[in-house]
Amino acid sequence: MVTTLAAGDHPIGVTVNAFASLSLEPPLILISLARTTAHLRAYLENEQFAVNMLGEDQRNLSITFSSQNDNHFAGLDFATGESGCPVLGGCLANLECTRTTVHEGGDHFIVVGHVDRIHHADIGDPLIFFRGEYARIGDVV
Numbered sequence: 001m002v003t004t005l006a007a008g009d010h011p012i013g014v015t016v017n018a019f020a021s022l023s024l025e026p027p028l029i030l031i032s033l034a035r036t037t038a039h040l041r042a043y044l045e046n047e048q049f050a051v052n053m054l055g056e057d058q059r060n061l062s063i064t065f066s067s068q069n070d071n072h073f074a075g076l077d078f079a080t081g082e083s084g085c086p087v088l089g090g091c092l093a094n095l096e097c098t099r100t101t102v103h104e105g106g107d108h109f110i111v112v113g114h115v116d117r118i119h120h121a122d123i124g125d126p127l128i129f130f131r132g133e134y135a136r137i138g139d140v141v
Contacts (some may be wrong), residue, residue: 030111049099049113
């Protein structure tokens with residue numbers, strides 16, 4: 001789940017299907033955003049964004065933020081990170097990032113970010129989405 005701010009410091013977020021570690025030195029990650037992503041311009045132009053790695057008990061957040069609903073944060077408890085971006089609670093990890101570059105990739109944009117801060121939980125299992133379904137570690141997929 002990637003969060004940032006839209007015009008007027010309005011918090012926005014989207015569930016992404018592509019996230020990867022790109023480099024350890026310097027610490028870089030990448031996310032892939034479809035050209036049809038709501039508020040795409042904010043994700044491409046904002047210097048700051050946060051990657052929120054969901055735990056297996058946060059399936060509802062993944063579903064909510066993958067919808068076209070524009071009010072994902074209604075009633076949601078979240079913090080504001082040092083970057084100014086929304087940081088979701090209860091995640092396995094939150095990465096506050098600074099955008100370094102954007103590349104066109106077919107029907108997607110690839111956004112590269114420098115990891116500025118990491119917050120992480122001590123325990124928990126990741127939310128997994130594979131072959132169009134949610135799964136748990138140890139499930140036969």
